[in-house]
Amino acid sequence: MEFANPFAAPGKWYKGNLHTHTTVSDGSSSPEETVRLYHEAGYDFLALTDHFQVATAENPWPREMLLLLGIEFDGDQSDLGESYHILGFGLKEAGQPPNEITVSSAIDWIKQQGGEAVFAHPYWSGLIAADLLKWEGALGLEVYNATCFALNGKGCAAAQWDDVLARGRRMWGFAVDDCHGRTGDTDVTTAWVMVKSPALTREAILTSLREGLFYSSYGPAIEDVTIADGVVTAKTSPVVEINFIAPSWQGGHALSEPGKTMTGARYKLRGGERYLRVECRDAQGRWAWANPIYLEP
DSSP, X not given: OEEOOTTTSSSEEEEEEOOBOOXXXXXXXXXXHHHHHHHHTTOSEEEEOOBTXXXXXXXXXXXXXXXXXXXXXXXXXXTTSOOEEEEEEEESSOOXXXXXXXXXXXXHHHHHTXXXXXXXXXXXXXXXXXXXXXXXXXXEEXXXXXHHHHXXXXXXXXXXXXHHHHTTOXXXXXXXXXXXXXXXXXXXXXXXXXXXXXXXXXXXXHHHHHTTOEEEEXXXXXXXXXXXXXXXXXXXXXXXXXXXXXXXXXEEEEEOOTTOOEEEEEEEOOSOOSXXXXXXXXXXXOEEEEOOEEOOO
């Protein structure tokens, strides 16, 4: 069993958004204004990820706010002829990115700059498992994208995530805003990752993200996930639904009584589950996702 358990890891919880656009590309707010908005909303770190450009904030931002350099590439073609979008964050410096990319070259460039690459909004982009399995090196995919949900309801890629997990590809799931500021406030300070880290530094946050020491949300809090004696126990903020997701027909589902909420559920492993992940939904219909527990080598 391999369990990247942020709830038992040392350190503090830090809230961040890893997909953010500004006026450097097609966002509606300057880098400085965008940083201010997220700081005032209680975020601890933010990645600016403009299209084909590495943006920086020119003016000083609050000392306690960590700003990560990032980028978003799009190009290449999926099996359905759609364009891939590759998100990069945690770059060491604002280097000159390539103008034309393939998926492979985008991932390579991001990693050469010291960052990590993630498949952006796979449901909105029309990506299927075969598209995601072609390429090595991505840290994960966006399980939730607030902008895509606001545009046409295609914000949640949990099915695409499970499709690749069931085929043995290990990926972390990220909830992001993809902030543009063009759909009211629905794509600004809406989604986040909660990262367990010993320090609020680029190196420490990146290490925790690489190791899967985080969960994703746009509402509920996941307070603990444990596994003992073949039982997985999840504890959450008040929610109405907790799912234990495993391949195909395996897994479990807990639902609160009508008009009530719950703060935990348990699932007895049956044997044969190659992975298991926890997700929950609150009374407002908002979700949170923990990263998978890998039950087989």
